[in-house]
Amino acid sequence: MNNTYRTHYCHALTLSDVGASVVLSGWIHRKRDHGQLLFIDLRDHFGITQGVVDVSDADFARIEEARVESVVRIKGEVVKRSDDTINPNLPTGEVEVRIAEFEVLSAAALLPLQVNADEDAGEDTRLRYRYLDLRRRRLHDNIMLRAKIIQSLRNRMVAQNFTEFQTPILTASSPEGARDFLVPSRLHPGEFYALPQAPQQFKQLIMVSGFDRYFQIAPCFRDEDSRADRSPGEFYQLDLEMSFVEQEDVFNAVEPVIAGVFEEFTDAKIPDTFPRISFADALLKYGTDKPDLRFGLEIQDVTEYFRDSGFSIFAKAVAGGAVVRGVPGPDCGNRAFADRMNSWAQSEGAPGMGYIIYGDGEARGPVAKALGAEAALALRDAMGLKDGDALFFACAEAGAAAALAGKARLRIAQEKELVGDGYQFCWIVDFPMFETNATTGALEFSHNPFSMPQGGLDALNNTDPLEIKAWQYDLVCNGIELSSGAIRNHLPEVMYRAFEIAGYPAEVVDAQFPAMINAFRFGAPPHGGIAPGIDRMVMLIADEPNIREVILFPMNGKAEDLMMGAPSAVEDQQLAELHIRKQVPKPSV
Numbered sequence: 001m002n003n004t005y006r007t008h009y010c011h012a013l014t015l016s017d018v019g020a021s022v023v024l025s026g027w028i029h030r031k032r033d034h035g036q037l038l039f040i041d042l043r044d045h046f047g048i049t050q051g052v053v054d055v056s057d058a059d060f061a062r063i064e065e066a067r068v069e070s071v072v073r074i075k076g077e078v079v080k081r082s083d084d085t086i087n088p089n090l091p092t093g094e095v096e097v098r099i100a101e102f103e104v105l106s107a108a109a110l111l112p113l114q115v116n117a118d119e120d121a122g123e124d125t126r127l128r129y130r131y132l133d134l135r136r137r138r139l140h141d142n143i144m145l146r147a148k149i150i151q152s153l154r155n156r157m158v159a160q161n162f163t164e165f166q167t168p169i170l171t172a173s174s175p176e177g178a179r180d181f182l183v184p185s186r187l188h189p190g191e192f193y194a195l196p197q198a199p200q201q202f203k204q205l206i207m208v209s210g211f212d213r214y215f216q217i218a219p220c221f222r223d224e225d226s227r228a229d230r231s232p233g234e235f236y237q238l239d240l241e242m243s244f245v246e247q248e249d250v251f252n253a254v255e256p257v258i259a260g261v262f263e264e265f266t267d268a269k270i271p272d273t274f275p276r277i278s279f280a281d282a283l284l285k286y287g288t289d290k291p292d293l294r295f296g297l298e299i300q301d302v303t304e305y306f307r308d309s310g311f312s313i314f315a316k317a318v319a320g321g322a323v324v325r326g327v328p329g330p331d332c333g334n335r336a337f338a339d340r341m342n343s344w345a346q347s348e349g350a351p352g353m354g355y356i357i358y359g360d361g362e363a364r365g366p367v368a369k370a371l372g373a374e375a376a377l378a379l380r381d382a383m384g385l386k387d388g389d390a391l392f393f394a395c396a397e398a399g400a401a402a403a404l405a406g407k408a409r410l411r412i413a414q415e416k417e418l419v420g421d422g423y424q425f426c427w428i429v430d431f432p433m434f435e436t437n438a439t440t441g442a443l444e445f446s447h448n449p450f451s452m453p454q455g456g457l458d459a460l461n462n463t464d465p466l467e468i469k470a471w472q473y474d475l476v477c478n479g480i481e482l483s484s485g486a487i488r489n490h491l492p493e494v495m496y497r498a499f500e501i502a503g504y505p506a507e508v509v510d511a512q513f514p515a516m517i518n519a520f521r522f523g524a525p526p527h528g529g530i531a532p533g534i535d536r537m538v539m540l541i542a543d544e545p546n547i548r549e550v551i552l553f554p555m556n557g558k559a560e561d562l563m564m565g566a567p568s569a570v571e572d573q574q575l576a577e578l579h580i581r582k583q584v585p586k587p588s589v
Contacts, residue, residue: 011047287406485530
């Protein structure tokens, strides 16, 4: 490399270059004035090289005046550092460039945030000046890690004979669980395109079209609120679909890809096969369908211990249909910790959290006293507890009890520092096909409406809908859902019947999903797929608590792009061309 701006990158110079004349360009990362000598750290995408200039040199004053983060070009001789100034933390730490020529290519204004420090400037400032934030080494490395992970995913998919296709971005609106982003049509007044929440229908149609293994690094768009592990507006996923497969075939294709990527970019050793946990077992043992398996603390159903028991609060609730879940609390056997858990449960909206404390071979506390020593100690043995431990209880209807017990399990693990390192993957399988709407009591799809019910049409016609399981599955890692997938329903009669049970007559299916239902009439192969979230994978591998730290230009929590000023108002003429009239809601009084 030898052009006007550089002969070398800023990470490349070593002792072998001593005596050479070099040209480097980059940003002034840091300056240090030692009186007679002025040092600058010059940074580019690749690394840092130290430059030095003597007070007697003609460029000393100009370098002294140049602000940090100005883009400059330097030319000079590579010299060996003295032994006491070697920086072992830099690849270029044994050498420096004695600056002979200095040119400011682009001067920097006063900085709204410090690039050469890790101090948090606040979300708004960081996102408004994201191009400065991205110059920071940690964030810069995260984005490069993301690029390498995506390339690795591509390579691994191609190696398994998947072919990458691109699906449309402008498509039809469809009810897929989240709000669509709508795009008005200029040529068709009053009608709208939608940005795809996922390429779900397209990838199934690719299988119907006779292709065998599809994948795509797919952008997806959903108008939903942000969370630490979910970016508002848009995200990327490794979208894939396979023909003539059953559930285990999908698992066998996905596991080596995910395990391989995590092993490539971390020190972790990932098992060849991920555990399979049924949805029902996940809710019972972990209180969630997104279990963190880096620690034990399995929840148990202890309802029968309280049925017709002396603990009247739970006994009455159980008689009314409630359940009781027991959460083990190792080394939690003291009143202060138990009271904190009770207060925490109340902050979660529960009446409280009952507990038993074990010590000196006895069971203590109001619950133990009401149950009696024999039952309280039998609970200890059933839960595998010992003196110094505690047992906590969640009593409510099954869903609420599971949720509270699951949160309590995680809280105990965090407070007692039981959460291990590494990555623990699992498949959650056997999801219910249907569930009851808590408000209306009506049946509705519990997961993906395009899934094949276990048992097919016969199950739909002859089994209680709430007992039907679907060929649906989630991939979970460390308590974070990486992906949902399913073996798809590829038969028109099964699709019509499934939607009928969920309250959608045939004409609604024809209107909402015309491409898919029509395509299935012309011969559709059995097929299935999944779509692991890339943003979440990178977040886990980079060990970042917030997904914003692994996305190049994220929005803030209010779904605003502060850097570009989006969303923004548009000219009335543009709206007129789209046949749209603004109707801004009136401010609430």
